[in-house]
Structure formats: C-alpha cells, structure tokens
Amino acid sequence: MTHVLAATIPDAITFVMAAAICVVGALGVVLARNPVHSALMLVMTLFGVAVLFVEEDAQFLAAVQVIVYAGAIVVLFLFVIMLLGVDQKEVFQRDPLPAQRPVAIALGILGLVEVLVLARGRWPSGARSVSGAIGSPASNVSLIGRSIFTTYLLAFEVTSALLAVAVVGAVVLARRPRHSVGGNEDSTGPVAEPDDDLGGPDDTEPEGVEETIVGSGTPRGESGDIKTSGSLADVEVTGP
Amino acid sequence: MSVSATWYLTLAAVLFTIGAVGLLVRRNVLVMFMCVELMLNAANLTFVTFARRLNDIAGQTAVFFVLVVAAAEVVVGLGIIVSIYRRRPGATADDLHGLKG
Numbered sequence: 001m002t003h004v005l006a007a008t009i010p011d012a013i014t015f016v017m018a019a020a021i022c023v024v025g026a027l028g029v030v031l032a033r034n035p036v037h038s039a040l041m042l043v044m045t046l047f048g049v050a051v052l053f054v055e056e057d058a059q060f061l062a063a064v065q066v067i068v069y070a071g072a073i074v075v076l077f078l079f080v081i082m083l084l085g086v087d088q089k090e091v092f093q094r095d096p097l098p099a100q101r102p103v104a105i106a107l108g109i110l111g112l113v114e115v116l117v118l119a120r121g122r123w124p125s126g127a128r129s130v131s132g133a134i135g136s137p138a139s140n141v142s143l144i145g146r147s148i149f150t151t152y153l154l155a156f157e158v159t160s161a162l163l164a165v166a167v168v169g170a171v172v173l174a175r176r177p178r179h180s181v182g183g184n185e186d187s188t189g190p191v192a193e194p195d196d197d198l199g200g201p202d203d204t205e206p207e208g209v210e211e212t213i214v215g216s217g218t219p220r221g222e223s224g225d226i227k228t229s230g231s232l233a234d235v236e237v238t239g240p
Numbered sequence: 241m242s243v244s245a246t247w248y249l250t251l252a253a254v255l256f257t258i259g260a261v262g263l264l265v266r267r268n269v270l271v272m273f274m275c276v277e278l279m280l281n282a283a284n285l286t287f288v289t290f291a292r293r294l295n296d297i298a299g300q301t302a303v304f305f306v307l308v309v310a311a312a313e314v315v316v317g318l319g320i321i322v323s324i325y326r327r328r329p330g331a332t333a334d335d336l337h338g339l340k341g
C-alpha cells in the first residue's frame with residue numbers, strides 16, 4: 001500500500017479533504033437523531049463522492065451525482081420528511097432487540113477489517129480496456145455515451161422500462177386509499193367525458209351500450225371522480 | 241501521479257461499513273433508507289476506482305445504471321414509506337411486522 005503522499009501534493013490534499021468530508025457526512029447520517037440533519041449530512045457525503053469522481057477522471061458522473069443525488073433524491077427525502085412530519089427524535093424506551101446495536105457494530109467492524117485485509121495487494125486480474133479505454137483523447141461524456149448506446153444498449157432500454165414502472169408504482173402507492181366504490185374496482189377504461197354521463201338518459205342508445213360506456217368510463221385516478229361516476233352508474237342501471 | 245487506488249477502495253469500504261451499521265442500528269425507516277444510499281455510493285466509488293485502475297469505461301457506465309436504479313428505488317421506497325406513515329403515523333421499523341408469521 002503506497003503512502004498517500006506518494007501522489008502529487010494537490011491530488012493528495014484533494015483526496016484527504018474529500019475523504020474526510022465523506023466519512024464525517026456518513027457518520028452524521030448514522031448518528032444524527034433528527035432525520036433532517038441526516039438528510040443534510042447525506043448531501044455532504046454525496047458532494048465528497050462527487051469530488052472523488054472528478055479526481056478519478058469521471059467528470060460526467062460527478063455532474064450527475066450532484067444533479068441527481070443531491071438535487072433530486074435528497075430533496076425527495078426532505079419533502080417526505082417535512083410532509084409526513086416525522087422529524088421528531090427517535091425514542092429508545094422500548095427496544096425489542098437489546099443486543100442488536102452492539103452486535104451490529106461488531107459485525108460492521110469485522111467486515112471492514114476483512115475487506116481491508118483482502119484489499120492489501122490482492123487485485124482482480126481483469127482484462128484491461130475491454131469496452132473502451134479511459135485514457136483515449138475523446139472526452140469522458142462521449143466515451144460513456146458510446147459505451148451506453150453500443151455495448152449496453154439492452155441494459156439502457158431495460159432501464160427505461162424500469163423508470164416507467166417506478167413512476168406507475170409511485171403513483172399507485174402514494175395515492176390516497178379509495179373509499180367504498182362498489183362494483184367499479186376492475187374498470188380500467190379511459191376517462192369518459194362528463195357530458196355523456198350528466199346529459200341524462202339517452203333513448204336512442206340501447207341499454208347495454210350505455211352500461212358499458214358508464215362502466216368502462218370510470219377513472220382510476222382520484223377517488224372523488226370514482227365516487228361521482230359510481231353513483232351515476234347506479235342511477236343509470238337502476239333507473240330504467 | 242494521483243492517489244493510489246487502494247486508498248479509494250479503503251475509503252469505499254469505510255463508507256459501506258458505516259452505511260451497513262447504520263442500516264442495522266437505526267429504527268427510523270427514512271434514515272435506514274439514507275444508509276442504503278450511502279452503501280450504494282460506496283459501491284459507486286469502487287466502480288469508478290476500478291474503471292480507472294483497469295482503464296475501462298464500463299465501470300463508469302455501471303455507475304450510471306446504478307444511479308438510475310437508485311433513483312427508481314428511492315421513488316418506489318418513498319411511496320411505500322408515505323403509505324405506511326399515512327396508515328400508522330410514527331411507525332418505526334420494529335412496528336412493521338404485519339407479514340411476520
């Protein structure tokens with residue numbers, strides 16, 4: 001293990017400062033009692049990691065780290081903390097597993113020591129520059145782009161599907177629970193125009209068509225609309 | 241000459257350990273989630289370090305995908321947490337034993 005000061009002085013200073021920022025931020029995430037403080041300490045760690053990315057010639061990832069992690073994910077955390085009002089301190093009166101904390105700390109130290117022992121001089125013998133050399137004169141962004149859109153194109157496409165699923169899942173999970181909607185649970189049709197429902201019974205249309213229009217026209221999004229069209233559906237069905 | 245890769249890997253190991261211990265120690269679900277983010281960042285640092293060491297851009301590409309997956313994970317996880325807190329406010333990780341046999 002070469003000494004840190006074997007590097008040039010600016011590199012060594014940058015690494016030591018960024019590493020200190022990372023470790024202090026990580027400890028702050030774990031040790032802070034208030035979740036808001038934990039989130040802000042997480043920002044500190046993320047910035048430190050971004051500095052280390054720049055130091056390791058990964059400029060694009062450093063920018064993405066700051067934009068996505070510090071700019072979006074932590075803000076999302078803070079939004080949830082503030083909205084739910086869970087920023088009170090943790091209470092430790094009732095601990096169902098009293099031995100968990102010391103065992104966790106001991107296991108963590110054990111794992112760290114093991115990794116550090118393994119890290120001394122044992123390197124994986126991977127082949128060099130399989131999918132593109134970093135040291136080529138092209139810029140970092142073009143190298144990553146070429147790698148993503150040629151070698152890892154399938155993974156990129158699957159990632160887009162993953163993001164779509166995540167958006168749908170978040171909407172479904174965070175929606176308010178819907179109240180007592182009888183019989184309209186399995187209707188997945190598009191939103192019907194309100195004029196069709198509110199215009200009264202239309203004699204020119206047969207009854208089955210009217211039922212399918214009302215039945216399939218209930219929106220799944222908001223409970224208010226569902227309740228409204230549900231009662232309308234009852235009226236339509238039971239009226240004639 | 242920049243700092244040797246061993247130091248970066250050591251730092252990543254320390255960050256990962258702090259995140260893992262925090263995940264085991266804390267009871268607040270949101271803070272546990274932040275500890276998962278810490279562990280993901282430690283893994284990202286390892287990826288970038290090996291990308292530089294092996295002179296291969298694939299490590300940085302892997303970090304890109306990890307970022308995307310982390311964003312999706314945070315969105316879905318926070319949705320779950322919001323629905324849990326809406327049902328039972330002030331719940332900690334110990335209170336969530338509805339699936340326990």
